[in-house]
Amino acid sequence: MRLHVADHPLVAHKLSVLRDASTPSPTFRQLVDELVTLLAYEATRDVRTTQVQVTTPVSTTTGIKLADPNPIVVPILRAGLGMLDGMTRLLPTAEVGFLGLQRDEETLEAITYANRLPDDLTGRQCFLLDPMLATGGTLVASIDYLLQRGARDVTAVCLIAAPEGIKVVEEFVGDRADVQVVVASVDERLDEHAYIVPGLGDAGDRLYGIV
Numbered sequence: 001m002r003l004h005v006a007d008h009p010l011v012a013h014k015l016s017v018l019r020d021a022s023t024p025s026p027t028f029r030q031l032v033d034e035l036v037t038l039l040a041y042e043a044t045r046d047v048r049t050t051q052v053q054v055t056t057p058v059s060t061t062t063g064i065k066l067a068d069p070n071p072i073v074v075p076i077l078r079a080g081l082g083m084l085d086g087m088t089r090l091l092p093t094a095e096v097g098f099l100g101l102q103r104d105e106e107t108l109e110a111i112t113y114a115n116r117l118p119d120d121l122t123g124r125q126c127f128l129l130d131p132m133l134a135t136g137g138t139l140v141a142s143i144d145y146l147l148q149r150g151a152r153d154v155t156a157v158c159l160i161a162a163p164e165g166i167k168v169v170e171e172f173v174g175d176r177a178d179v180q181v182v183v184a185s186v187d188e189r190l191d192e193h194a195y196i197v198p199g200l201g202d203a204g205d206r207l208y209g210i211v
């Protein structure tokens with residue numbers, strides 16, 4: 001598994017405002033949208049392309065376009081939904097699948113309540129979206145759904161990750177697939193309730209306000 005931490009002052013600035021407990025939901029949504037666009041730039045560095053001939057007003061030249069089949073973007077509901085528009089703004093021709101998982105706050109097990117993915121993901125580049133990688137249970141389950149359908153090229157775009165969760169994902173992936181995790185920050189640790197410290201609290205609640 002490859003880990004890429006986006007090292008950019010604009011990312012760090014926006015993330016600092018996002019972390020602030022006094023940042024209201026509308027600003028929080030806007031910042032998540034802006035951050036994912038910045039992270040998407042890094043996350044799509046290896047997106048597959050093919051050559052095309054382009055006729056400019058002056059001459060012809062060789063350009064590139066996204067290779068077929070186009071990538072699939074999969075937000076992990078709820079909180080990942082806040083990252084979808086920012087991602088598809090950069091990848092407008094991507095297809096979109098959906099996974100709904102909720103972490104049981106007692107057992108910390110990720111429970112799946114929605115799964116709308118193509119049956120066959122062989123050869124597809126897949127982008128998973130979820131702002132928080134805490135224990136790693138949710139991301140492992142989500143990567144597993146993609147691998148079961150034949151995907152071998154998976155990039156997870158997260159805002160904040162805990163070192164504990166990164167290790168869990170790394171151990172799960174091993175050498176079964178090419179998995180990349182792109183994050184804005186790797187924080188210090190998990191607290192006794194498996195919340196990321198310093199983190200930003202519950203991303204879903206801060207985006208949508210419904211507990």
Ligand SMILES: O=P(O)(O)OC[C@H]1O[C@H](OP(=O)(O)OP(=O)(O)O)[C@H](O)[C@@H]1O
Binds near residue numbers: 076080103104203204
């Ligand atoms: O790494 P983990 O320990 O599995 O935790 C991370 C998950 O927790 C949050 O979702 P949550 O379960 O709160 O659902 P929500 O998006 O509906 O709020 C977050 O968006 C991740 O999906």
Ligand SMILES: O=c1cc[nH]c(=O)[nH]1
Binds near residue numbers: 132196197199201203
């Ligand atoms: O810190 C955390 C951990 C899990 N889920 C969140 O939304 N935040």
Ligand SMILES: [Mg+2]
Binds near residue numbers: 079204205
């Ligand atoms: Mg939540």
